[in-house]
Amino acid sequence: MKIAFIGLGNMGAPMARCLIAAGHEVMGFDPIATPDGVPCCARVQDAVADANVVITMLPSGDILRAVADDIHPAMTQGAVHLDCSTVDVQSARDVAQAAEAAGLSAIDAPVSGGMGGATNGTLTFMAGGPVAAFETVQPMFDIMGQKAVHCGEAGAGQAAKICNNMILGATMIATCEAFSLADKLGLDRQSMFDVVSTSSGYSWSMNAYCPAPGIGPNSPADNAYTPGFSAALMLKDLRLSQQAAEAVDADTPMGARATQLYADFVELHGMGGMDFSAMLPHLMDKPRS
Ligand code: NAD
Numbered sequence: 001m002k003i004a005f006i007g008l009g010n011m012g013a014p015m016a017r018c019l020i021a022a023g024h025e026v027m028g029f030d031p032i033a034t035p036d037g038v039p040c041c042a043r044v045q046d047a048v049a050d051a052n053v054v055i056t057m058l059p060s061g062d063i064l065r066a067v068a069d070d071i072h073p074a075m076t077q078g079a080v081h082l083d084c085s086t087v088d089v090q091s092a093r094d095v096a097q098a099a100e101a102a103g104l105s106a107i108d109a110p111v112s113g114g115m116g117g118a119t120n121g122t123l124t125f126m127a128g129g130p131v132a133a134f135e136t137v138q139p140m141f142d143i144m145g146q147k148a149v150h151c152g153e154a155g156a157g158q159a160a161k162i163c164n165n166m167i168l169g170a171t172m173i174a175t176c177e178a179f180s181l182a183d184k185l186g187l188d189r190q191s192m193f194d195v196v197s198t199s200s201g202y203s204w205s206m207n208a209y210c211p212a213p214g215i216g217p218n219s220p221a222d223n224a225y226t227p228g229f230s231a232a233l234m235l236k237d238l239r240l241s242q243q244a245a246e247a248v249d250a251d252t253p254m255g256a257r258a259t260q261l262y263a264d265f266v267e268l269h270g271m272g273g274m275d276f277s278a279m280l281p282h283l284m285d286k287p288r289s
Helices: 012-021 044-048 061-074 089-101 114-120 131-144 156-184 189-196 231-248 253-268 276-285
Strands: 002-006 025-029 053-056 080-083 105-108 123-128 145-152
Touching (some): 025 044, 044 061, 053 131, 061 089, 080 089, 089 231, 114 123, 123 156, 131 145, 156 253, 253 276
Parallel strands (some): 002 053, 080 105, 123 145
């Protein structure tokens, strides 16, 4: 399988390395990054020209659309454009339509699992698009990830991703609030974890990514809140959820509040580069609002 990999940043570079380590022929392109161990072309059109699968891992829907305009005419008929970026649902649908018009097929397959998952090949993929194209890229999912779920037609992967991350943002804030309250009530953090992680308040934010340092499994809290998953990316995903909710007239008051709280955290307090679990020390320092 010949693969082109476009966008070799924090996620794309380790994902490309996993494919190379598994024996695939990979040609990369990135206008800025020059990651070790990934051969790259100077022109994106050259990277994609004879690839069976072109993977994109890009920052935004606008950039994805621009890259799609550049690469679709240069791709081989019948090839698959596999986009793993997190972007808005409409961009995913429009790019899929453009791919189809160019004689290609497209899958939107955003990921969960962060840089650790990208490095270790343990990402979860949530995919939208034609079943045949999903089956073509399944071997790549198997290398880069531990699980791939086919969620439906074009855009369904992005829909699943933003719904998941809307829950994640809300549960992280709720978990941080509960630790802050528990502290002030004199409740020992370890006791709090032992109870909640095995009671009805448990969640991924508490059990797998505990925001309190020294409690629960190793997490960014144990590394001075170095990401992990940055608060800026959490805010990006929450905003995508609110954009989608507005487009389909869905009422998401918790999602809206989580978006506002992360917007304040990132834009008012300049904490975008911290892990999103750093909401805990932030809330502890704040007076009651
Ligand atoms: P990043 O900023 O580290 O990497 C993006 C790369 O895209 C950069 O190297 C940039 O130079 C490149 N790029 C920009 N414009 C380009 C163009 N026109 N053509 C080719 N390459 C271009 O971002 P990242 O952390 O790797 O995230 C990539 C995507 O994955 C985002 O959509 C993000 O939301 C999503 N994501 C990230 C994480 C995470 O923990 N970092 C987790 C899940 C999902």
